[in-house]
Amino acid sequence: MDKADTKRHPHWTRITGYILFLINNVMGMLSVVVYLHSVRWALPAVVMVGTAPFFVGLWGGIRLVTSILPRGCYRKADDFLYTIYQRMTIFFFYKVSGVEILAYGDTDILKKKENAIFICNHQNTVDWMIANYLAIHQGSLGHIRYILKDGLRFLPFYGPYFKQHGCAYVKRGGKFNQEKLKKDISVIRINKEPIWLVIFPEGTRYNPELPQVIERSKAFARDQGFKELENVLSPRTKAVQTCIEELAGHVDVLYDITIAYSNTKDSSGHRKVAPPMTDFLLGRVPQLHLNLERIPLENVPKEEDKLRRWLHSLYEKKDRMMTDFYSDNVNLPCTGRFPGVPKQITFTYLQTLPSVIFLAASTGLILASSEGRIAFGKYCLFGTLGGWVWMALRS
Known part of the structure; x- marks a missing residue:
């Protein structure tokens, strides 16, 4: 125009x-x-991380009040508080993510409450949630403790809290301190505390993009005279053996869990890196597959050499399941799934949402005023520094 x-x-x-x-x-x-x-993953992340200082502050109040009471009172209160926080995480990692959780194998373990050592293959930063998904159905969510790598002890708020909650920090390889782990774990048995002790025997995550790590795992298997593994890493025995020895007579069973994430194959059929937390919260993992095996602790070998062979045989079984899961052979019955008929694990809003509301609203009330925000900021700063000093002294 x-x-x-x-x-x-x-x-x-x-x-x-x-x-x-x-x-x-x-x-x-x-x-x-x-x-x-x-970036919708950011809101759950902000809520989970942002409520941690309030959660730890609430724990501090409980610790102070129960200091004059028998230890059992404090432990029950702490487990209850831990349950509240972890119910919130289940809300985000289940309701928000939209994941479908499918359990195979010994699904009856969800019905009976018992003390357990919990081992599983390790792939990403979501693996720790698997224990939450299962323990809540037993009423054991607050009883979860972890064997964690030593570097995590300096995480602000989380590091010191996990230490007092009963988790143990260990160093890898030649720096592993067996006596220190025995001391940390023996407290559970001596005080007869209910326990779900989570261990990742591989020691690090399986990542198909890190062939050097996979090759070190295969070399370790060859040196031990064991079969090389392709889709999991060779397990290390020391932490598992120490925990079994220290908890004998207190722990009833060992749960062997195999984890596989859907949507982790590329267009050429090769296995991809397991999804990080952000992808999981974005709903990019439609299904989570879990194979559950309940093994009475009396059936687990106690001698180091026998335990090493037994544990590696468990991981050979995992490797076969994971290999079939990622196979392109359409004639295999377990491609993209595990053997057997799956049971879907679900959670209601009543199980999870009240914890979100309580923690988010309590933190929000503190941040609603300028005085509260200033106090909260100072608490975060000095709480983090104090936690680092405390963990350094405890190491």
């Missing part, structure tokens, strides 16, 4: 301008929506 036409038809110029303005704004809004959708 030339200048003459513009003068003769001014209304068309205005209409065209309005249309272009509208298109521009719609496109801008769509860009914002797409961006918010791509």
Whole structure:
């Protein structure tokens, strides 16, 4: 439209301008929506991390009040508080993520409450949630303790809290201190505390993009005279053996859990890296497959050499299941799943949402005023520094 036409038809110029303005704004809004959708994991992360200082502060109050009472009172209160926080994590990692959890094998373990050592293959930063998914159905959520790598002890708030909750920090390889682990674990047996002790025997995550780690695992198997593993890493025995020895007579069973995440094969059929927390919260893992095996502790070898062979045989079984899971052979019955008929694990809003509301609302009330925000900031700063000093002295 030339200048003459513009003068003769001014209304068309205005209409065209309005249309272009509208298109521009719609496109801008769509860009914002797409961006918010791509970072929707941030809200759960902010809530979980942001409520941690309040949670630890509440624990400190409980610790102070129960200091004059028998130890059992403190332990029950701490386990109850831990249950509240972990119910919140289940809300985000189940309700928000939309994942379908399918359990195979000995699913009856969900019905009977018992003390257990819990071992599983390790792939990503979501693996720790598996114990939550299962323990809550036993009423054992607050009893979960972890054997953690030593570097995690300096995580602000979480590191010191996990230490007092009964978790143990261990160093890898030649720096492993067996006597220190015995001391940490023996407290559970001496005080007869209910326990789900979670151990990742591989010691690090299986990552198909780190072939050097996989090769070290195979070399370790060869040195021991064991079969090389392709889809899991060779397990290490020392931490498992120490925990079995120290908890004998107190722990009833060993739970052997195999974990596989759906949507972890690329277009060429090769296995991808297991999804990080962000992808999980974004709903990029439609299904989570869990094979459960309940093994009475009396059936687990106690001698080191026999235990080493027995544990490696468990991981050979895991390796076969994982290999079939990732196979492109359509004739295999277990491609993309585990053997047997799966049982779906579900959670209600009543089980999880009240914890979210309590922790988020309590933290929100503190942050609602400028005085509260200043106090909260100082508490986070000095609480973090104090936690680092405390953990350094305890190491």
